[in-house]
Amino acid sequence: MTNVLENVGKRSLNELDYVGSLNIQFWSTLRAMKSALPFVGNRYRWQATVRQMLQIGYDALPMVSLMAICMGFILAMQGASELRRFGALQYVVGLVAVGFTRELGPLLTAIAVSGRSGSAFAAEIGTMKVTEELDSLRVMALEPIEFVLAPKYLAALISVPCLTIISNSFGIVAGGLFMFFSTRLAPLLYLRYVLESIALRDVITGLIKSVAFATIIAHVGCLEGFLVRGGPDSVGRSTTRAVVKSTFLVIVADAVFTAIFYFTVRS
Amino acid sequence: MPIISIRDLVVEYDGRRILDGLNLDVEPGETMVLLGGSGSGKSTLLRQIIALERPKSGSVIVKGVDITRCSAAELKKVRHSIGVAFQSAALFNSLSVKDNVALPLREHTRLAPSIIDLMVWMKLAVVGLADFGKLLPSELSGGMKKRGAVARALALDPEILVLDEPSAGLDPIVAAELDELILLLKQAFQMTVVVVTHEMPSAFRIADRIAMLHQGKFVSVGTKDDIGTSQDPHVRHFLDRIPERMANATAVAAHFEQYLHNQETHQ
Numbered sequence: 348m349t350n351v352l353e354n355v356g357k358r359s360l361n362e363l364d365y366v367g368s369l370n371i372q373f374w375s376t377l378r379a380m381k382s383a384l385p386f387v388g389n390r391y392r393w394q395a396t397v398r399q400m401l402q403i404g405y406d407a408l409p410m411v412s413l414m415a416i417c418m419g420f421i422l423a424m425q426g427a428s429e430l431r432r433f434g435a436l437q438y439v440v441g442l443v444a445v446g447f448t449r450e451l452g453p454l455l456t457a458i459a460v461s462g463r464s465g466s467a468f469a470a471e472i473g474t475m476k477v478t479e480e481l482d483s484l485r486v487m488a489l490e491p492i493e494f495v496l497a498p499k500y501l502a503a504l505i506s507v508p509c510l511t512i513i514s515n516s517f518g519i520v521a522g523g524l525f526m527f528f529s530t531r532l533a534p535l536l537y538l539r540y541v542l543e544s545i546a547l548r549d550v551i552t553g554l555i556k557s558v559a560f561a562t563i564i565a566h567v568g569c570l571e572g573f574l575v576r577g578g579p580d581s582v583g584r585s586t587t588r589a590v591v592k593s594t595f596l597v598i599v600a601d602a603v604f605t606a607i608f609y610f611t612v613r614s
Numbered sequence: 615m616p617i618i619s620i621r622d623l624v625v626e627y628d629g630r631r632i633l634d635g636l637n638l639d640v641e642p643g644e645t646m647v648l649l650g651g652s653g654s655g656k657s658t659l660l661r662q663i664i665a666l667e668r669p670k671s672g673s674v675i676v677k678g679v680d681i682t683r684c685s686a687a688e689l690k691k692v693r694h695s696i697g698v699a700f701q702s703a704a705l706f707n708s709l710s711v712k713d714n715v716a717l718p719l720r721e722h723t724r725l726a727p728s729i730i731d732l733m734v735w736m737k738l739a740v741v742g743l744a745d746f747g748k749l750l751p752s753e754l755s756g757g758m759k760k761r762g763a764v765a766r767a768l769a770l771d772p773e774i775l776v777l778d779e780p781s782a783g784l785d786p787i788v789a790a791e792l793d794e795l796i797l798l799l800k801q802a803f804q805m806t807v808v809v810v811t812h813e814m815p816s817a818f819r820i821a822d823r824i825a826m827l828h829q830g831k832f833v834s835v836g837t838k839d840d841i842g843t844s845q846d847p848h849v850r851h852f853l854d855r856i857p858e859r860m861a862n863a864t865a866v867a868a869h870f871e872q873y874l875h876n877q878e879t880h881q
Contacts, residue, residue, distance in 0.1 A: 389721070391721070475706075478704055478707075479701070479702050479704040480704050480705075480706055480707075482666055482700065482704065483698065483700055483704040483706075485666060486665075486666065486693060486698040487693070487717070487721070487722075488689075488690045488693040489717075489718075489721055494721075
């Protein structure tokens with residue numbers, strides 16, 4: 348019994364330590380963000396931000412688009428199979444439009460970015476740690492948080508909401524294709540129903556979620572990289588942990604945000 | 615007045631004492647070689663000198679500033695006067711050799727890009743890499759990477775150059791070339807050079823003074839002649855390559871027999 352309590356206590360302390368590290372890293376990054384901004388920041392750092400934006404956003408575009416199209420079809424078909432029984436097939440439009448802008452667009456994008464970029468952040472920073480590159484930054488009087496993390500975080504803050512908007516669009520287009528082929532609903536009419544279904548707050552709450560998800564993915568990925576100890580095998584483990592933890596935290600954050608918006612932003 | 619002064623330095627990892635009350639002065643313009651076997655604590659001492667770790671007690675005073683207790687701003691200032699080349703070279707793999715050398719200049723100076731290019735070319739020319747600036751570190755040989763790391767360490771014209779195992783893993787000819795480069799740098803730029811190594815030919819070629827470490831303590835500090843004629847048993851074992859532990863065939867055989875006996879008993 349003592350052992351069980353001891354283990355629970357140890358695990359809890361470790362998790363608290365992890366959350367504390369994330370918190371410290373987050374505030375340090377916010378202080379360092381200025382250097383990664385255009386015009387006011389360091390011009391070489393801004394170039395690094397743009398490179399990261401291309402990697403996080405542009406390179407993920409085909410994958411996110413395809414995932415959104417598939418999910419749009421799935422949602423429309425599942426919704427249609429139930430709603431058809433009640434003769435309410437037209438509600439599929441609202442289901443897809445609202446479902447994507449509020450929920451599926453941000454979540455799907457976050458899972459794709461977590462798998463692609465969260466793991467890449469952990470691997471890159473972990474390798475830099477193993478090969479003493481982070482130490483060499485410190486001895487050159489350059490802070491790794493400012494030099495490595497800030498451009499990645501800023502890039503994620505810009506790219507993930509952009510990807511989310513694209514994901515929303517592709518998901519809704521997929522719903523439109525389904526409606527056209529199943530009910531011969533004209534595309535322009537579908538678009539009108541979509542615009543009637545969604546409100547600006549749906550888009551905004553979705554984008555707020557995507558900013559929070561970008562924060563989680565960038566910080567968990569980078570922290571896992573910074574926590575690498577030992578050799579290359581440790582980099583592999585940190586990569587796996589980055590994906591698992593960031594996906595888990597994204598879903599937890601999604602639940603929290605959905606609850607907050609449900610109770611505060613009522614239609 | 616010494617440029618580096620180490621006083622009563624104690625370093626412990628998980629309660630295990632790695633450096634035990636070290637005292638050492640390095641005079642301006644001298645080449646101090648920290649010599650010692652594997653696990654003697656020489657790399658740990660180097661990490662203290664460049665302020666990558668904090669000691670349990672004692673002080674490391676560089677240019678009059680105690681870097682174990684100073685503010686972040688003071689440490690940054692001190693770090694501008696120290697150039698470090700790590701054992702693994704630690705060049706940034708995503709940047710060309712030229713950009714690696716340019717990095718500290720771009721981050722810490724407001725020089726025009728054309729002036730930075732000129733300075734980078736000069737530093738690369740000093741280490742014999744003027745024609746290899748456009749290559750990535752992965753395209754260089756081991757010796758070239760180390761010379762690239764030295765060029766980057768020289769970028770801000772530091773007063774102190776710290777080299778961690780510069781000739782480790784290199785063939786004797788390339789190692790000798792690096793020794794000559796260190797001598798050239800000292801002559802040309804009047805630098806203080808601190809070198810960590812376990813390569814005796816290299817140490818005796820470049821050193822003004824040698825500090826011999828054994829189990830976290832200095833067993834001898836003196837000129838090349840002092841060390842060469844020292845009668846300290848640890849120094850003699852190191853210089854004369856006398857093993858401290860002998861492989862005993864009878865003991866190994868007995869160990870295997872015991873192991874097999876245990877295996878049979880368990881079955």
